[in-house]
Amino acid sequence: MEGTNNVVLLDFWASSFGMRLRIALALKGIQYEGREENLFDKSPLLLEMNSVHKKIPVLIHNGKPICESLIILEYIDQVWHDKYPLLPSHPYDRSQARFWADYIDKKIYSTGRRVWSGKGEDQEEAKKELIEIFKTLEGELGDKTYFGGDENLGFMDVALVPFTSWFYSYETCANFSIEAECPKLVAWAKRCMQIESVSNSLPHPHKIYAYVLELKNKFG
Ligand code: GSH
Structure with a gap:
């Protein structure tokens, strides 16, 4: 799985929700492309990738979107579980x-x-x-x-x-x-x-x- 990782984060610099994922990706040493959104003029990509809430952050992993920061945080923790685990095992x-x-x-x-x-x-x-x-x-x-x-x-x-x-x-x-x-x-x-x-x-x-x-x- 880890050989074919293409990771994009739709983000906005002042968002605490986006920051969560920047931290997790950094802790785990994952290379990614951060794309800054204008929340007053959202990109077609954001509207497509989070068509339900139309909010950042969205993680796009190998073309597939994951929305909602805590759900994304868990996803990151599960996919890249070897380095810096965040959720306890019990x-x-x-x-x-x-x-x-x-x-x-x-x-x-x-x-x-x-x-x-x-x-x-x-x-x-x-x-x-x-x-x-x-x-x-x-x-x-x-x-x-x-x-x-x-x-x-x-x-x-x-x-x-x-x-x-x-x-x-x-x-x-x-x-x-x-x-x-x-x-x-x-x-x-x-x-x-x-x-x-x-x-x-x-x-x-x-x-x-x-x-x-x-x-x-x-x-x-
Ligand atoms: N529950 C969401 C999460 O945890 O990801 C909250 C995300 C959120 O509120 N994002 C804001 C947003 O995209 C920026 S901080 N706002 C644009 C809008 O509401 O149109």
């Missing part, structure tokens, strides 16, 4: 990694969006909710180095760490400090950034903030 441990990745997906994007784009009371409420979410995640981290254990990043680390590139935007838009509220989570994020596959896959937080300001100007 079924119970796997279920827990998937549970937390699902929690991240259900909670962070939508609450985070209300934090950077919201105003007044709704923004305040979203900020409190986001802090609660991060505290819950901190509880799950406990004293471990990574969510995946003390040695290596796991599935949940890869699912979560992209959102840390948005922390500066959350903080600046809603005037609070995530480090003051959740120091262990921020320390974890810093440890992850020491891994090149992570730091090379995440945009600078100030670049994300400039993009956030652009979106706020455009959509109010």
Whole structure:
């Protein structure tokens, strides 16, 4: 299988969902072609490859599309299982990694969006909710180095760490400090950034903030 790999990633630089896959492909040392999409003028290829949701990221492996970042992450982990396994081997441990990745997906994007784009009371409420979410995640981290254990990043680390590139935007838009509220989570994020596959896959937080300001100007 690994001899005939043609891998294309339809991506958008500021997308936390796309970042997950950049990290996984880097950790596993997979060569691929990243194609940047304009989400306001989607390419015919994206519309064809993800005709249901019309969203990035999409992984095209030997001509076949896989959609939805967590499903793609699992796919990558299964196809290239020899190097840097992300999901644990025991079924119970796997279920827990998937549970937390699902929690991240259900909670962070939508609450985070209300934090950077919201105003007044709704923004305040979203900020409190986001802090609660991060505290819950901190509880799950406990004293471990990574969510995946003390040695290596796991599935949940890869699912979560992209959102840390948005922390500066959350903080600046809603005037609070995530480090003051959740120091262990921020320390974890810093440890992850020491891994090149992570730091090379995440945009600078100030670049994300400039993009956030652009979106706020455009959509109010
Ligand atoms: N659940 C999806 C995943 O995990 O892949 C979310 C993907 C997603 O929201 N992608 C956004 C997108 O393509 C960019 S961050 N938006 C374009 C649109 O909604 O039209």
